[in-house]
Amino acid sequence: MSTIHDVAKRAGVSAMTVSRVINRSGAISPKTRERVEAAIAELGYVPNTLARSLRMKATQTLALVVSDITNPFFTTLARGVQDAARAEGFNVIFCNTDESEAVQAEQLVALVQKRVDGVLLVPAASSAEPVAYLKRHKIPVVVLDRRVEDCLVDSVRCDSELGAYRLTRLLLDLGHRRIAMLSGPARVSTASDRVAGYRRALAEAGIAIVPELIFHGAYSPAGGRQMAQAALACTPRPTAFFAANNFIAIGAYQQLREAGLRVPEDVSMVTFDEMPLTTLIEPFFTVVAQPAYEMGQRAMQLLLARLNNTASSECEEVILPFELIVRRSSGPAPTT
Amino acid sequence: MSTIHDVAKRAGVSAMTVSRVINRSGAISPKTRERVEAAIAELGYVPNTLARSLRMKATQTLALVVSDITNPFFTTLARGVQDAARAEGFNVIFCNTDESEAVQAEQLVALVQKRVDGVLLVPAASSAEPVAYLKRHKIPVVVLDRRVEDCLVDSVRCDSELGAYRLTRLLLDLGHRRIAMLSGPARVSTASDRVAGYRRALAEAGIAIVPELIFHGAYSPAGGRQMAQAALACTPRPTAFFAANNFIAIGAYQQLREAGLRVPEDVSMVTFDEMPLTTLIEPFFTVVAQPAYEMGQRAMQLLLARLNNTASSECEEVILPFELIVRRSSGPAPTT
DNA sequence: CTGTTAGCGCATTCAA
DNA sequence: TTGAATGCGCTAACAG
Numbered sequence: 001m002s003t004i005h006d007v008a009k010r011a012g013v014s015a016m017t018v019s020r021v022i023n024r025s026g027a028i029s030p031k032t033r034e035r036v037e038a039a040i041a042e043l044g045y046v047p048n049t050l051a052r053s054l055r056m057k058a059t060q061t062l063a064l065v066v067s068d069i070t071n072p073f074f075t076t077l078a079r080g081v082q083d084a085a086r087a088e089g090f091n092v093i094f095c096n097t098d099e100s101e102a103v104q105a106e107q108l109v110a111l112v113q114k115r116v117d118g119v120l121l122v123p124a125a126s127s128a129e130p131v132a133y134l135k136r137h138k139i140p141v142v143v144l145d146r147r148v149e150d151c152l153v154d155s156v157r158c159d160s161e162l163g164a165y166r167l168t169r170l171l172l173d174l175g176h177r178r179i180a181m182l183s184g185p186a187r188v189s190t191a192s193d194r195v196a197g198y199r200r201a202l203a204e205a206g207i208a209i210v211p212e213l214i215f216h217g218a219y220s221p222a223g224g225r226q227m228a229q230a231a232l233a234c235t236p237r238p239t240a241f242f243a244a245n246n247f248i249a250i251g252a253y254q255q256l257r258e259a260g261l262r263v264p265e266d267v268s269m270v271t272f273d274e275m276p277l278t279t280l281i282e283p284f285f286t287v288v289a290q291p292a293y294e295m296g297q298r299a300m301q302l303l304l305a306r307l308n309n310t311a312s313s314e315c316e317e318v319i320l321p322f323e324l325i326v327r328r329s330s331g332p333a334p335t336t
Numbered sequence: 337m338s339t340i341h342d343v344a345k346r347a348g349v350s351a352m353t354v355s356r357v358i359n360r361s362g363a364i365s366p367k368t369r370e371r372v373e374a375a376i377a378e379l380g381y382v383p384n385t386l387a388r389s390l391r392m393k394a395t396q397t398l399a400l401v402v403s404d405i406t407n408p409f410f411t412t413l414a415r416g417v418q419d420a421a422r423a424e425g426f427n428v429i430f431c432n433t434d435e436s437e438a439v440q441a442e443q444l445v446a447l448v449q450k451r452v453d454g455v456l457l458v459p460a461a462s463s464a465e466p467v468a469y470l471k472r473h474k475i476p477v478v479v480l481d482r483r484v485e486d487c488l489v490d491s492v493r494c495d496s497e498l499g500a501y502r503l504t505r506l507l508l509d510l511g512h513r514r515i516a517m518l519s520g521p522a523r524v525s526t527a528s529d530r531v532a533g534y535r536r537a538l539a540e541a542g543i544a545i546v547p548e549l550i551f552h553g554a555y556s557p558a559g560g561r562q563m564a565q566a567a568l569a570c571t572p573r574p575t576a577f578f579a580a581n582n583f584i585a586i587g588a589y590q591q592l593r594e595a596g597l598r599v600p601e602d603v604s605m606v607t608f609d610e611m612p613l614t615t616l617i618e619p620f621f622t623v624v625a626q627p628a629y630e631m632g633q634r635a636m637q638l639l640l641a642r643l644n645n646t647a648s649s650e651c652e653e654v655i656l657p658f659e660l661i662v663r664r665s666s667g668p669a670p671t672t
Numbered sequence: 673c674t675g676t677t678a679g680c681g682c683a684t685t686c687a688a
Numbered sequence: 689t690t691g692a693a694t695g696c697g698c699t700a701a702c703a704g
Contacts, residue, residue, distance in 0.1 A: 001473060003681055014691045019683060027689060044472060049449040050390045051681030054696050059386065061429075061450075069418070072613065075411050082405070082432060091446060093397075093427050096418060110427060113385040114397075136380060137337060221616065250616045277408070277611040280557065280586045282618065339697055350675045355699060363673060387697035390680050 002043045011039035022047055053115070062303065063093045063111045065104065066122045066144075067219065071247060073273045073292050074122070077144070080296025081120060088304055090117070097124045099185055099219065104130060112137045118303045120144050120296075125187035140306040142299045145290075147189035154306065156299040156318040160190045160272075163288035163322050164197025164242070167270045170286065170326065171240045172205050175333035176268060180231035180238035182248050184219040191216060194244045194272065213238060217248070224251025232259055239333045243271040249285060250275075264331030271329075286330040289323045338379040347375035358383055389451070398639065399429045399447045400632075401440065402458045402480075403555065407583060409609045409628050410458070413480070416632025417456060424640055426453070433460045435521055435555065440466060448473045454639045456480050456632075461523035476642040478635045483525035490642065492635040492654040496526045496608075499624035499658050500533025500578070503606045506622070506662065507576045508541050511669035512604060516567035516574035518584050520555040527552060530580045530608065549574060553584070560587025568595055575669045579607040585621060586611075600667030607665075622666040625659045 004022075008015040013032055020026040021036040028036075039045070053059040064081050066074040078094065085092050093116065097104040104124040111119060112133075118140040123130060128151035134141045143155040171179050181198050184191030195214060202209050212234055217223035224243060228251065231238055241256070243249035249271035256267060263269050270286045278284065298318055305311035340358075344351040349368055356362040357372040364372075375381070389395040400417050402410040414430065421428050429452065433440040440460040447455060448469075454476040459466060464487035470477045479491040507515050517534045520527030531550060538545050548570055553559035560579060564587065567574055577592070579585035585607035589599065597603050606622045614620065634654055641647035 004683095005681080015681090016683080016691060017689090020690090023683085025683090029689060032689085046445065046448045046473065048390075048451060048681050050386055050395065050451055051696090052683075054384075054386045054390055054681080054698090055683050057696075068415075069405075070411055070415050070612075072408070072411075075406055075408075078430075079404075079406050079432070082430070091429050091431075091450065094414075094418070094430050095427075096415070109382065112382045114427065115384060115386055137382065246613065250613055253617060275613040275617075276406075277582065277586055278614040278617060281589060281611075281614060281620065284617065340699095341697080351697090352676080352699075353674060356674085359699085361699090365673060368674085384697055387680090388699075390682090390696095391698050391700080393680075 001048075002045045004045075004047070007036065007039045007043055007045050010043060011035045057115075059115050059117055060089060061091045061093060061114065061116050062118045062120065062300075063095060063116045064120045065095045065097060065107055065111075067097050067099045067124060069094055069096055071219075071245075072276050073246065073290070076276070076292035077296040080293035081300050082296075084297045084300035084304075090304075099124050099188070101125050101127070101130075101187075108133060112139065117307055118142070120299050120303060122146055123148055123188075125185075126189045126192075127187075140303060142303045142306075144295060144299045145190065147193070152315045154302040154311070154315045154317070156295050156302065156320065158288075158290045158295075158320050158322045160193035161197040161200070163272060163290075163324070164194035164244075165201045166197075166324050167242060167272075167286070167288055168198045168201035169205075170324070170330060171242070171268060171270060172201060172207070174240075174268065174330060176240040177207060177333070178210070178213065178234075178236060178238045179240045179242055180228075180234070181214045181242045181244070182224060182227040182231065182252055183214070183216050183244040184223075184248065186216045188219070190272075191219075191244055194242075198242060219245050220247050221251035221254070224248035224253075225255045226251075228252035228255035232256075238267070240268040240270070240330075243269065246271060246273040246275050246285075246287075263329050266334060268330040268333070283327050284329055286327045287325055289325055291320055291322070295320055337384075338381045340381075340383070342379055343372065343375045343381050346379060347371045393451075395451050395453055396425060397427045397429060397450065397452050398454045398456065398636075399431060399452045400456045401431045401433060401443055401447075403433050403435045403460060405430055405432055407555075407581075408612050409582065409626070412612070412628035413632040416629035417636050418632075420633045420636035420640075435460050435524070437461050437463070437466075444469060448475065454478070454643055456635050456639060458482055459484055459524075461521075462525045462528075463523075476639060478639045478642075480631065480635045481526065483529070488651045490638040490647070490651045490653070492631050492638065492656065494624075494626045494631075494656050494658045496529035497533040497536070499608060499626075499660070500530035500580075501537045502533075502660050503578060503608075503622070503624055504534045504537035506660070506666060507578070507604060507606060508537060508543070510576075510604065510666060512576040513543060513669070514546070514549065514570075514572060514574045515576045515578055516564075516570070517550045517578045517580070518560060518563040518567065518588055519550070519552050519580040520559075520584065522552045524555070526608075527555075527580055530578075534578060555581050556583050557587035557590070560584035560589075561591045562587075564588035564591035568592075574603070576604040576606070576666075579605060582607060582609040582611050582621075582623075599665050602670065604666040604669070619663050620665050622663045623661055625661055627656055627658070631656055
């Protein structure tokens with residue numbers, strides 16, 4: 001693979017001149033520029049960004065750390081990140097943590113080693129340590145989708161507490177009184193915030209909160225199944241299920257069906273996050289739809305602002321609006 | 337940010353010794369190792385992979401280039417790639433081409449600049465040039481999901497022609513005679529292969545091929561809508577629709593519904609690729625399901641074998657089996 | 673077991 | 689407008 005020196009030799013100039021031509025820095029006479037460009041073309045020379053990055057202390061590479069790229073919410077978010085990054089000439093490395101703090105820690109080390117210019121982090125837990133780690137290494141971070149304990153960082157998310165409050169209110173208005181809350185890992189802010197919103201709505205309605213009806217499990221179909229199964233064992237049986245995200249909803253729904261229950265005739269169900277293709281075919285779930293693509297974009301904008309030092313010195317906290325979409329999965333509580 | 341020299345100074349050894357400790361190369365006395373490790377911890381030193389990569393001519397970074405990470409087929413495939421890569425200590429950069437050869441070309445240049453160790457490519461077209469480009473730069477490639485014109489590369493895919501043949505046979509066996517083929521971009525091998533399979537099945541059944549019923553469009557819901565609309569304008573109206581992928585199926589399905597047609601009562605529909613969440617809630621589409629996750633894994637294995645030189649010198653072509661799953665979207669042709 | 677020398681490919685600084 | 693020297697942080701090769 002040819003280097004800048006090979007090009008220089010062939011064009012009969014110095015490496016520095018070639019560098020200037022490539023980066024459009026400094027002034028170059030049209031003639032030599034032409035010669036250099038010819039040499040570049042003849043050799044099929046492609047600059048080595050490693051060397052450049054080493055020298056410049058900037059890699060033009062960012063990272064997006066999510067729990068599972070397979071979840072359409074994160075996929076869409078990732079696409080928003082990608083598109084915004086590409087527009088500015090940045091590449092993006094993706095990492096999945098599978099909600100494991102240990103895995104996340106490993107990933108972050110690898111990213112620091114690679115000297116990525118910035119990180120978009122959907123934290124696996126609300127501990128501030130991972131963010132602090134990146135900051136210690138002078139790597140700008142934007143926290144996405146989830147909160148992190150008292151810690152000054154740029155962040156982009158929706159108001160999970162409010163969304164959950166609204167969904168719960170919806171169920172209450174439909175006459176439901178026993179509502180099972182199937183939430184995510186307790187250490188994840190969206191999971192706890194959604195529980196908080198649920199509690200607030202119940203409290204406000206003067207309905208006793210039954211701890212046995214509040215579950216924490218994995219943000220996965222399997223987690224949803226397990227929690228639904230446990231919830232079904234409660235007596236009296238809940239008449240409504242609040243799934244904290246789409247994956248939980250799917251698993252729970254399957255479990256309900258297998259138990260011979262119909263949604264919404266026998267039990268109602270509400271959840272967070274759209275299921276893109278499903279919605280297009282047969283809109284079914286009543287959801288709080290978060291603007292995933294836009295979240296990714298906005299987060300990337302914040303990060304780029306930091307990188308260009310055009311950001312305000314204070315950290316910014318962007319709370320995007322969600323949309324509550326009522327569909328068939330929620331119906332009136334059955335009158336026993 | 338501290339360097340290997342800072343660590344060396346603090347530990348009272350040479351940089352080389354620190355390097356040896358970090359990379360577990362060479363023999364180090366327990367004592368000095370301890371001192372070095374202490375210094376590393378005290379300084380919070382993290383090795384700079386850029387410098388290492390520059391020196392070693394290897395980046396431990398790979399790239400996956402797909403058309404659209406938002407398509408669950410590619411998302412799942414990406415996850416397979418990721419998991420296999422992580423197990424071997426590689427990071428993966430993702431790129432979307434949106435089926436544009438121009439965008440793809442740009443992306444590949446950026447990847448060569450970054451000196452990625454290898455590329456997994458879902459080519460935007462069947463031209464061999466992009467693969468040749470990478471090979472010229474000594475970057476191993478594995479072609480995924482699609483074929484590339486007479487070109488020796490490792491590749492992993494399913495047999496699209498056969499899958500399409502089977503799906504078409506299924507429709508024929510159900511009595512359909514006018515089957516619209518809604519395919520992808522003509523330059524993409526999966527699109528043309530699926531048309532080929534469709535033609536073979538029809539020919540074998542002694543049914544005339546009606547060119548007006550064969551469409552090429554974007555592998556997107558919008559493409560599906562447009563093609564379905566055009567197909568519905570044909571007289572007599574087709575009784576069955578073959579969508580070449582899940583996105584086309586979604587769009588076409590919407591268009592059919594809006595035209596007041598019921599699936600499968602009025603028209604049948606078959607397609608390629610599962611729609612993960614949809615399937616879990618309400619299995620509906622008759623599909624050829626390709627093992628996306630496994631395809632990603634296998635491709636990564638081939639690539640890693642190349643990188644470790646444990647691969648056979650000849651290129652390997654892995655054709656994975658698909659599964660034909662019959663569901664509700666396909667039914668008997670209506671007896672007019 | 674440890675250190676020295678040299679260079680990976682590029683861009684900044686200064687000089688011409 | 690152009691070039692030479694220098695160093696980014698690391699490791700291979702050799703020496704001791």
